[in-house]
Amino acid sequence: MKAKIGAFPYSSGMEALRCYAFIIPAVVIFGIFYIYPFFEIFNLSLRDWNGIDLHKTYVGFDNFRELFHDRIWGQSLLNAGFITFIALTLQNMLALALALACDRDIRAKNFYRVVFFIPPILSEVVVGFIWRWILNAGSQNGEYYGLLNYALSKLGFQNLAHNWLSNPDSALICIALVHSWKGFGWGFLMLLAGLQTVDKQLYEAARVDGAGSWSAFKNITLPLMMPVIWVVMILTVLGSMQVFVLILSMVGQGLVYHTEVPVTRILSAMTGTNRFGYACAMGVTFGAILVGVSVAFRALAGKMKPA
Amino acid sequence: MKKIVIILLGVLIFCGCGKPREPLNTITLWHWMTDRDPALQELARRYAKQTGVKVQVELYAPSDTYTQRIIAAAQARVLPDIYGILDKKEIFASFIDNGFVADLSPYFKKDNGAWEKSFFAQALDVNRFPQGNIYKIPPGIYGVPIDVTNIQMLYNKNLLKKAGIARPPLTFDEFMADVAALHRVGVTGFVSGWGEMWMVDCFASNYAFNIMGEEKVMATFRGELAYTSGEWLKVLRVFQTMAAPGVLAEGIVTKTNKDAEQAFALERAAFAFNGYWCVNVYNQMNPKLAYGVMMPPVINSERPMKIWGGAGSSFVVNNHSPNKEQAVAFLKWLTAKEQQTFLSQATLNLPANRAALSDIPPVLADFAKVMDQTTHPTIWPYNEHPLVTEALDRGLQSIVIGEKTPQQVAQEVQAVKVRVMAKKK
Numbered sequence: 001m002k003a004k005i006g007a008f009p010y011s012s013g014m015e016a017l018r019c020y021a022f023i024i025p026a027v028v029i030f031g032i033f034y035i036y037p038f039f040e041i042f043n044l045s046l047r048d049w050n051g052i053d054l055h056k057t058y059v060g061f062d063n064f065r066e067l068f069h070d071r072i073w074g075q076s077l078l079n080a081g082f083i084t085f086i087a088l089t090l091q092n093m094l095a096l097a098l099a100l101a102c103d104r105d106i107r108a109k110n111f112y113r114v115v116f117f118i119p120p121i122l123s124e125v126v127v128g129f130i131w132r133w134i135l136n137a138g139s140q141n142g143e144y145y146g147l148l149n150y151a152l153s154k155l156g157f158q159n160l161a162h163n164w165l166s167n168p169d170s171a172l173i174c175i176a177l178v179h180s181w182k183g184f185g186w187g188f189l190m191l192l193a194g195l196q197t198v199d200k201q202l203y204e205a206a207r208v209d210g211a212g213s214w215s216a217f218k219n220i221t222l223p224l225m226m227p228v229i230w231v232v233m234i235l236t237v238l239g240s241m242q243v244f245v246l247i248l249s250m251v252g253q254g255l256v257y258h259t260e261v262p263v264t265r266i267l268s269a270m271t272g273t274n275r276f277g278y279a280c281a282m283g284v285t286f287g288a289i290l291v292g293v294s295v296a297f298r299a300l301a302g303k304m305k306p307a
Numbered sequence: 308m309k310k311i312v313i314i315l316l317g318v319l320i321f322c323g324c325g326k327p328r329e330p331l332n333t334i335t336l337w338h339w340m341t342d343r344d345p346a347l348q349e350l351a352r353r354y355a356k357q358t359g360v361k362v363q364v365e366l367y368a369p370s371d372t373y374t375q376r377i378i379a380a381a382q383a384r385v386l387p388d389i390y391g392i393l394d395k396k397e398i399f400a401s402f403i404d405n406g407f408v409a410d411l412s413p414y415f416k417k418d419n420g421a422w423e424k425s426f427f428a429q430a431l432d433v434n435r436f437p438q439g440n441i442y443k444i445p446p447g448i449y450g451v452p453i454d455v456t457n458i459q460m461l462y463n464k465n466l467l468k469k470a471g472i473a474r475p476p477l478t479f480d481e482f483m484a485d486v487a488a489l490h491r492v493g494v495t496g497f498v499s500g501w502g503e504m505w506m507v508d509c510f511a512s513n514y515a516f517n518i519m520g521e522e523k524v525m526a527t528f529r530g531e532l533a534y535t536s537g538e539w540l541k542v543l544r545v546f547q548t549m550a551a552p553g554v555l556a557e558g559i560v561t562k563t564n565k566d567a568e569q570a571f572a573l574e575r576a577a578f579a580f581n582g583y584w585c586v587n588v589y590n591q592m593n594p595k596l597a598y599g600v601m602m603p604p605v606i607n608s609e610r611p612m613k614i615w616g617g618a619g620s621s622f623v624v625n626n627h628s629p630n631k632e633q634a635v636a637f638l639k640w641l642t643a644k645e646q647q648t649f650l651s652q653a654t655l656n657l658p659a660n661r662a663a664l665s666d667i668p669p670v671l672a673d674f675a676k677v678m679d680q681t682t683h684p685t686i687w688p689y690n691e692h693p694l695v696t697e698a699l700d701r702g703l704q705s706i707v708i709g710e711k712t713p714q715q716v717a718q719e720v721q722a723v724k725v726r727v728m729a730k731k732k
Contacts, residue, residue, distance in 0.1 A: 051378050052401035137557040140575055141493040166558040168710060251561040252502035256704045271374065272504070273693035274398060 045280035051270065056277070063281035073282065076260040077289070083176040083261070084240035091180035092236060095187030096229075100221075102188075103195040113192070120185035128249025131178045135164040135250075165251050168258045175250055175259060179243050186239075187232045194228030195221070230301035237293055241286075262286045333361040334630045334637060335387035337380075339373035340620060341366065342587055346653040350646055358640075360633055381407050388628040389638065391621055392450075395693070396685040400442035402623070403449055409626040412447040414635050422639060423448070427678055430455045430659045432686045433618035441689060450621035451638040452659040453650065457616030457674060457681050458509055458582040460604075464597040466494050466577040475601040482578075482604040483548065489577045490553030497549065498556035498576035500564030501707070504700040509615045510580055511703055513603050515542045516613040516682065528689040530728045534699070534721040535714075543713030545606065546706045560704045572596055583619075583674040587655035600673040602680070616681025619656065698723040 045063055047056040067073055098116055102109045119127065136146030139161075144150040149161040164174050198221060206216045222229075244263035251259045253268075260268075262282065269279035338347065344366045351362035365387070367373045374393050380386045386407055392399045402408050415423040415431075423431065434450030436442065462475045470489045476482040486496030501507045515524050519538035526532040527539070549555055556562065556576050564581065571579035572592035579585070580603070589596050602612050624634045640646060647663035650656060657675050658664060664675060684690055691699075702716030711719075 050398065050401055052381055052398060052405060052407075054405050138495070138570065138575060139557065140495060145575070163557055166561045166708060168708065171561075252563045253504050254502075255561050256701050256708070256710065268697070271371065273697060274395070275693075 041280045042284055044277055045284045047277045049276045050274040051276040052274075059277065063278045064285065066278065067281050067285060072257050072260060073262070073265055075257055076262050076265045079172055079259065080241045080243070080261040082172060083179055083243055084237055086173075086176035087180050087183060087236050087240040088233060090177075091184045092187050092229075092232060094180070095184045095232070096191050098184070098188050099191035099195055100217075102192055113189075116188050117185045119182045122182070124182065124245040125249045127178065127182050128246045131174075132165065132250050135174055137163040137166060166255060168255065171251060171255045171259050175243075175247055178250065179240060179246055182246065183236070183239060187236065190228055190232050190235075191225070194225050198224050226304065227301070230297065234294055234297045237297065238290060241290060241293070332359060332633075333363060334389065334628075334634050335363045335365065336389040336622070336637075337365050337367060337373070337377070337387045338391060338620075338622075339366070339368050339370045339393065341368045342584075343620075343650070343654045343656070346650055349653075350641060350649065354637060354640060358636075360637065362637055381405070384627070386625045386627075388625050388630045388634040389622050390625065392623060396690060397442065399449070399685070400436070400440075400444050403436070403444050404442070406626050408449050409624040409628075409631055409635075410445065410447040410449055411451065411624065411635065414639070415448050422642075425642065425644075425660050425662065426452060427455050427659060427661060429616065429678055429681050429683075429686075430618040430621075433683060434621050434623075435686075450618070450623045451642060452618035452621045453641060453647075454619040454656040454659050455617065455675070455678060456583055456619030456657065457614055457677060458580070459614055459674065459677070460601050461571065461579045461581060461585065461598050462601055463571070463574055463577050464599060466574060470494060470577070475599065476604045478608060479545070479548075479604045479606045483551075483554070486554045486577070495556050495570075495576040496554045497578040497580070498559065498562070498567045498570045499580035500562050500567040501559045501704065502561040502563050502566070504697070506564060506580070507700045507703050508696060510603070511542060511546070511699065512684075513612060513614055514545050514606060515539070517603075517605050517607050517610055518542055520610055521613070521682070521687075525687065525689050528687075528691045530724065533717075534724060535717045540713050540717055541606070543703070543706060543716055546703050547713055550707050550709055555707065560707050568592065571598075583657050583671065584655075586668070586670050586674070590655060598670075600670065602677060611680060613680055613682045614677065615683050616678060617683040617686060618659065692724075692727045694727055695720060695724045 044056070046058060046060060048059045048062075049056040098112070102112055102116075106112075134147040136144075137149065138145040139149070142153075144153055144161060146164075148164065152158065152160045162170060164170050202220050202224075203216055206220060211219070241261075242263055244261055244267070247254070247259055247261060247264060254260055254264060263286075266279045266282045266286070269275045269282060336347075336351075338344070340347070344364070347364045351364045355361050367376050370393050373391075377386070377390060377392065380390075381402065392402055392408075399408075403410075430452035431448060434452065435448050436444040436446055438446045440446070466489065467475070467485070470485070470492045472485050472488060476485050489496050499506055499510065501510075512524075515538075518541050523532055523538060527534065527536075532538070556567070556570055559567075562570075567579060568581060568585055568588045569592060570576050571581070571585075572589045574593075574596070589598065602614065605612050622638055624631055624638070628634055641650075642660055644660055644662040647658040647660040648666050651658040651663055651667050651671070655668065655671060657671055658667065664672070667675070698720045699716075702711065702720055705711040706713060706716055
């Protein structure tokens with residue numbers, strides 16, 4: 001059937017109906033599970049509600065106003081920002097370095113590919129509990145229970161043995177590092193896939209022209225990999241800003257407010273203080289922040305696109 | 308043909324979206340108690356055999372998940388016939404206010420109150436809303452306790468002996484002297500799951516009642532006594548004193564209760580602060596553990612220590628349930644002496660029925676001895692606003708890790724209190 005561009009390609013009403021029949025289930029599901037909840041959450045964010053009462057008091061933008069002055073909410077955003085920063089830098093650099101290594105002709109590279117992808121497929125709760133055990137600070141008669149402190153003391157670095165998860169100076173850093181350890185495999189996989197699409201002849205040509213490894217990386221690999229790197233960065237930001245299962249399993253309900261992130265604050269407002277309206281205001285604001293960050297990244301990626 | 312198939316599929320989908328209907332001789336019970344699930348399943352089997360009524364016992368654990376499920380089920384109006392509300396009294400009141408919970412007073416009062424009299428009074432109080440309660444709930448009893456609870460301190464007999472301590476401490480000064488002696492022999496003093504806010508709150512509340520008494524605590528909740536007052540500073544200083552080296556287990560502020568139970572069971576700390584359920588846990592982790600139960604050591608010897616306790620787990624009946632009568636009948640059967648003894652022996656829990664106490668293990672009996680000294684936020688006439696409680700609990704964590712002084716925390720908590728009071732007005 002030949003159809004005009006821009007015009008509905010089916011002339012008969014029955015055929016159009018059949019087409020709609022295919023689209024409608026997807027639209028309905030999207031509407032019920034995405035569009036309606038979004039509007040409902042926004043609606044709840046304008047109300048004072050404990051989650052049970054049939055009556056939800058309309059309070060306008062009071063919840064948003066309160067949120068704007070909520071110091072702990074601000075700190076939770078900063079904490080999530082810190083975790084994201086570590087993930088963007090350390091995690092992604094590690095992922096890129098390992099992807100570059102595995103893209104070369106090295107021995108047992110398939111084995112490494114599998115090993116590097118194990119942390120991301122492990123349950124976050126399991127990873128959290130394992131690291132909680134590794135970082136345990138307890139000791140009796142000079143013997144440490146935690147693996148890290150035990151190893152440090154046996155290697156003669158007792159002075160470095162530390163209360164890792166209960167010290168405000170190290171708790172968030174530990175969480176950020178564990179999050180990066182757990183997450184680098186995704187970046188590794190995507191970057192490796194990207195690297196394999198780079199034409200190897202370009203490197204050979206560069207080598208003939210006298211380019212060294214760094215020059216080839218800077219002038220060939222990096223520019224060609226930029227679209228993949230941007231995708232990895234956006235996914236890292238979205239994943240890291242929303243981290244919370246790892247935090248719950250590593251430090252329980254948290255170390256004062258030093259390990260609070262937006263999602264734990266939302267959870268705390270919902271189940272701890274039973275302020276569903278306020279929690280929804282947090283959710284809406286946080287969602288808007290994430291959308292803003294994604295749009296900014298996209299715009300930046302568009303600007304830096306090689307001509 | 309195609310049309311018929313599509314219509315049939317549509318009908319099936321719409322029918323499938325409806326709530327499944329249980330037959331009238333089946334009642335559904337939702338609970339969160341992993342340790343008690345096998346015993347409850349067994350009791351359900353016995354009940355079906357005796358009465359022909361099937362009780363479908365469904366476990367949703369842990370308790371946080373259960374609470375979320377109950378709230379979601381209430382919002383969707385699909386609560387089961389019997390369930391428990393683990394939340395604050397204010398939320399319990401909300402459930403009642405919205406018609407999700409049946410008033411069981413007529414059943415308790417029947418036969419000269421025989422069913423009511425079979426329970427520990429403290430256990431029923433948690434489910435009772437007296438005349439003129441602040442939640443404006445019609446007076447009545449809205450829940451059935453299946454066990455009682457209290458939270459005390461435990462001591463390791465062997466570790467105390469190792470440090471040359473003859474008996475568990477009675478006063479806070481004695482306690483601090485004992486932990487110093489334990490520290491000298493390389494033993495950590497005290498462990499608790501202070502990574503769980505309610506445990507910090509509970510410990511602080513014990514000392515608040517001991518230092519200033521119930522009336523002043525309630526006055527604080529009403530906004531008549533400031534958190535910056537001398538009495539509250541004394542309470543906060545308890546945590547500052549305990550933050551001294553060797554007293555608290557390392558990392559106590561991020562320990563879950565499970566971690567703390569493990570530390571005490573493995574003899575890594577001499578004292579613990581935990582509920583009666585620990586008897587079961589310690590029994591599983593280290594059956595040879597030699598330990599005893601003690602009240603938290605007092606600071607003010609002129610006023611008795613009040614510990615958290617009362618009803619452990621309670622069930623309520625769904626007010627909209629078509630099986631309401633059968634649900635009540637099952638709960639009545641479940642809390643009779645024979646079933647309570649079975650539950651207590653099988654799960655090492657304190658029975659809610661007084662008559663079943665005679666057949667429980669000795670350590671549990673020690674826990675039960677102080678039921679008269681128990682209190683609980685759910686039976687207080689006033690409760691603190693959750694935001695203030697959160698600020699206080701987090702502040703206590705700050706004191707323990709040496710980040711803030713009691714004065715700083717008191718000022719911060721009072722600032723939250725003032726803000727909350729202003730908003731209320």
